[in-house]
Amino acid sequence: MLFKGTTTRTGVELDHLIQDAGGYFNAYTSFDRTVYHVTTPSSGTKIALDVLSDIALNATLPDDELETELDVIRREMEMGNDDPARRSSRRLFETAYTHSPYRHTVIGYRDIFDQLDRGAIESYYRTRYAPNNCFFVVTGDVNADEVISVLSEKYASHPMLPLPSVLIPPEPKQVAFRERLEEGPFEQAHFHFAWHVPDVRHDDI
Numbered sequence: 001m002l003f004k005g006t007t008t009r010t011g012v013e014l015d016h017l018i019q020d021a022g023g024y025f026n027a028y029t030s031f032d033r034t035v036y037h038v039t040t041p042s043s044g045t046k047i048a049l050d051v052l053s054d055i056a057l058n059a060t061l062p063d064d065e066l067e068t069e070l071d072v073i074r075r076e077m078e079m080g081n082d083d084p085a086r087r088s089s090r091r092l093f094e095t096a097y098t099h100s101p102y103r104h105t106v107i108g109y110r111d112i113f114d115q116l117d118r119g120a121i122e123s124y125y126r127t128r129y130a131p132n133n134c135f136f137v138v139t140g141d142v143n144a145d146e147v148i149s150v151l152s153e154k155y156a157s158h159p160m161l162p163l164p165s166v167l168i169p170p171e172p173k174q175v176a177f178r179e180r181l182e183e184g185p186f187e188q189a190h191f192h193f194a195w196h197v198p199d200v201r202h203d204d205i
Helices: 011-020 042-058 063-082 084-096 118-128 144-155
Strands: 024-029 034-039
Touching (some): 011 024, 011 042, 024 042, 042 144
16 A cells, blocks of 8 residues: 555656666565565665655555555455465464464454454554654665665654554463364475574573
C-alpha cells in the first residue's frame, strides 16, 4: 500500500521516478521486519532516498487500492498452502516454537486477515512507521555526508514517537525431541531438522 501514493505523488509518479533513475523498488516482510528497498545507479541516490522517505512518512494508503492489495495477499496465502516447501517450513516453525511469535506464519492467518480494514492499517502505519522505529541502510558509490544531509532534511519535521510496547514471551527450553509429520498429495518429500541456538543477548555470543 505504501507504493500506491503519498500526499504529493501518485503511485504511478513514484514508479516513474525510480524507473527514470534507472532503478526499481520492492518490499518484503519477514518475522520481525518489513523492508522497502530501492536499487539504482549511484546517480539516483537522492531520488531513492526521496521516494523511500516519502512513502515512509507520507503514504496516503488509498482506500480504492485496498481491496486489490488484500486480494494479492489472499492469493499469496493460497499459493503458500499449495506449495509443499512452504508448508513444510511452516510446520517446522510451529513445531520448534511453542510460545515465541516465530511459531506464526509471516503472512498471517486468513480468518484474522479478512478482518483488516483501512482504519487498522492506517493506525499501524501511524504508530509503527516512526523515525525512531526504522533505519536506513545505504551501500554503494555514494557520499555518506550527502546521504545523512538528505535524510536529516526529510525527517526534520517528523519527531520521534512513543512506541507501543511489544511483549515477546520467552521460549521455554526444549527438553525432549519433537517431530511433526504431514501427509498430502505431494510429489516430493520435504525434511527439516532444526536446533535452537542461544539468544543473541546471551553472554556467550
